[in-house]
Amino acid sequence: MTTLTKAPTAPAPVSRRTKPWLSLIAVAFGLFMVGLDGSIVSIANPEIGRDLNASTAGLQWVTNSYLLALAASLILGGKLGDRFGRRTYYLVGVAGFTVASVAIGLSGSITGVIVFRAVQGFFGGLLMPNTLGILRAAFPPKKFGMAVGIWAMVSSVSTALGPIIGGLLVEHVNWESVFYVNAPIGVIALAVSAFVLPQSKNSTGRHRFDIPGIVLLAAGLVVMVFGVVKGETWGWGSAATLGTIAAGLVILVVFGWHETRVEHPLLPMRLFRNRALTIGTVLTAVNFFVLLGSIFYVMLYLQNVRGYTPVMAGVLTLPLSLASVVASPLGAALTDRFGPRLTMPLGMALQALASFGLLLLQTNSSYAVMWPSFILLGLGVGMIMAASSEAIVGNAPVRDAGVAGGLQATALQIGGALGTSVLVSLISSKAGATLYTSLTGAGVPAPLATGLLEAKDAVAMGVAPVSPDMTADIRSAVVDGAAQAFINGLHVAALTTAILCLAAAAVAVAGVRRGPSPTEGVAAH
Template sequence: MSVVTPVRALPAPARDVRSNPWLTLIAVAFGLFMVGLDGSVVAIANPYIGADLNATLPQLQWVTNSYLLALAAVLVLGGKLGDRFGRHTFFLIGVAGFTVASIAIGLVGSIEGVIVFRALQGVFGALLMPNTLGLLRAVFPPSTFGRAVGIWAMVSSVSTALGPIVGGLLVEHVNWESVFYLNAPIGVIALAFGAWVLPKSKNSTGHHRFDIAGVVLLALGMLAIVYAVVQGESWGWGSPKTLGTLLLGVLILLVFVLAEKNLEHPLLPMRLFRNRSLAIGTVITAVNFFALLGTIFYVLLYLQNVRVYTAVEAGLLTLPLSLASVVAAPIGAALTDKYGPRLTMPLGMLLQAVALLALLRLGVDSSYLTLWPSFVGLGLGTGIVLSASSEAIVGNAPVKDAGVAGGLQATALQLGGALGTSVLLSVLSGRVGSTLTGELTAAGVPAPLASGLHEAKDAVAQGVAPTPAGVSAQVQSAIVEGSAQAFVNGVHTAVLVTGIVCLIGAVVAYVGVRRGATPVETPVAH
């Protein structure tokens, strides 16, 4: 009689956490959230930094500009380094460096130190941001990549939206340094979780010389263009300095393009732009953030300086915009998956255009009911466009260039945002300057005084009414009324310009993008 020994089934091997793309998404979301939150809280913290560190206005501007310049110069390089040497590695380096630089800003104790560490934040942010999308492109199959991008866009929207609220609470109830210390716990979580779950993802192209010339040319070109943009309002957009710096940047970038065409392993492969969806998506990303950040900038001035809400109240009042963008991001991704970016990018742009043009009804004493429908429309349009353009850019790039494509998208985003705040503030200021004297006179300010107050147009362009000494309460009330109306005139002009830009963006997206989206490679992380 034979005895059959039962064979116990071996336990199934535990699945490696590094092979789970959704854990990768959670990990990159922490880093993305940190950078997005930091970008919007700084605007709230700037006045407090200036007062505490006795900073001049130009120094305070450099707290923002040093970050923007460093970010613009390094974003594509950050993506390229990730593609070649390891996306997970450079994401984690970016997280660690951004966290340390944030803590250093709070500890340094001088405006010069804040400016230097803000620039370092920009460098490490440029290593982090493009590799978030690069990692997603490398680990998600085409069937679920759009959904992942929708969640990525949602996280970006949430973090940017929470900035004014969180920043307002911290600067009012703790101190401005706490705005930057907040990055420490988020950064530690992002670093620990990312080190645990992120797969080793890169696309090595073998041993060859790195494109150093391309790095230098692209950095110099982007520095020149972004510097001209951020200085354009103070220099004057038609001044020789502004035009000369812009022209220099464009010429350097032309040399960069010509040089890259002849290289076997370029920093930014020009072949990417043969894909029309990718090329148009890059343009629409810039237009999207031109409209969003420019509009938020002058709407917050209106709420705080004209309607006299606190920073926290103003942040809460913009919450419908944030919530709408959060809802719209996954919807935009789903629609893009089904119909392609040829539908979703124009749809988002049209929503933004309608929402912006509706703000032409805004007056000095308008109720909140005038604002919130436009906030909802702008948020819906932003979320849809962000998802659609991100998938159009990164989803249509080969996996081996995913980080570079992420850097390209992030560069367009930052450049569009910088243009939005600078150009629209200049448009607003120009309209304020041309109508201020007339509005003051119409409000009851004596003509000689109204003419003299024209010198205060820069303050009025920020929604602040001048307070000349020795005038009666009645005249001061008239100055406040006339100044507020001049500011609203400027808002109307800025809104009109932005709405037209969005309409042009909708047409360009519809005409330029072909039907369907064609991510062609199955991702492989290695």
């Protein structure tokens, strides 16, 4: 009798689409493109204005149209990815962002630039949240923290490199190249992602999409962000600013109420039952309030007060980038070991120290006064990025990973928009209030100082209101006085961010529980 023996089953081959680290490499290209674009455009704005004869309001809309479209689409992009495929919507986002970038360079008019910047923002809203959604689905909980640390590092480095690359391109090529540079990055991102990314989504069966939720959320975010970005122009205490922001908040409250009454909400309110996720969202907003606001006024200081070129100003802030490279994986490792209750307040404390350090800046400060604050800011930003990303996306069930990524990205964008607008407004207010005494203290005759008060908006940007008919001594006195008025405003902005960081650190200590990162205990995969 013949005995049949069953042949051993060969192990299933390991597919490139099952390797999470390849997924991380793939999404890093798209993330780098969006991060670079977020900070590179500010360098190109003056040249765009000159070449296209754009008004100041037109240039503001180059940034604002992008911000509004991005804010309106981030959570929607995450939800679409969760339900229909994160890989699909990531690829759609990368392709659309790349095409829109090329279209901006080819547009030839300020209207075209504004329109395609809005298109770019919309596709960025599809791309960004699905980067974290893909990682949340690809990595096991114990390795997710380190993946987020590298994700945060890529985001921080690309944002910090923007001014350097932008300065080089504007100086040596043209402003259009600032947008064309996205084309090769986008093509590489598409090629690598199509080859290695696995598809992941939340199979919930057939149900109606939350269209009213989409409309309410988009309307609320657009109205609120519009109020924020116009606050500097309208005045922060004006009825228009306060009314617009309040209207946006009311719409968002209605959105929250609506989400609790539908079976399949766009943004499940149950996510906010997790305290670490909620506090992580708040700290993400504070983190980018401080980062983008501080970078904005530091760049004004370096270029307009100290006279450095855009490229040199970018090089001088390189310690910030390098510190964030170290801090992101370190923050992820510390969060894995000790939980966000350590890393969140530690990151905020480092940012507070950076802001207190910027209070030492004067009109002629040496670089030795600057670089410690740049390093502390980079360390704090990297640590908070890693800790808050894990607190938000790591605490969300895998089925809601894209929505959680959209939530984090929305907090990030709103925080950044608020930081730039609020801190510039504070600088403008203080610089305007002290301009007369700063000018006269520097030796400018009182009648001339009174006449120069009309130039307070320029002074708030670090620009001295000199004219060719001034004598050399008067010109020097005006430059010194205007610089001192700007420094007075810078100190108010730095003190504000320092206090805000300390308050955020206290909230993190009080609100986040002790123990290791909760990602290890997340169920509902």
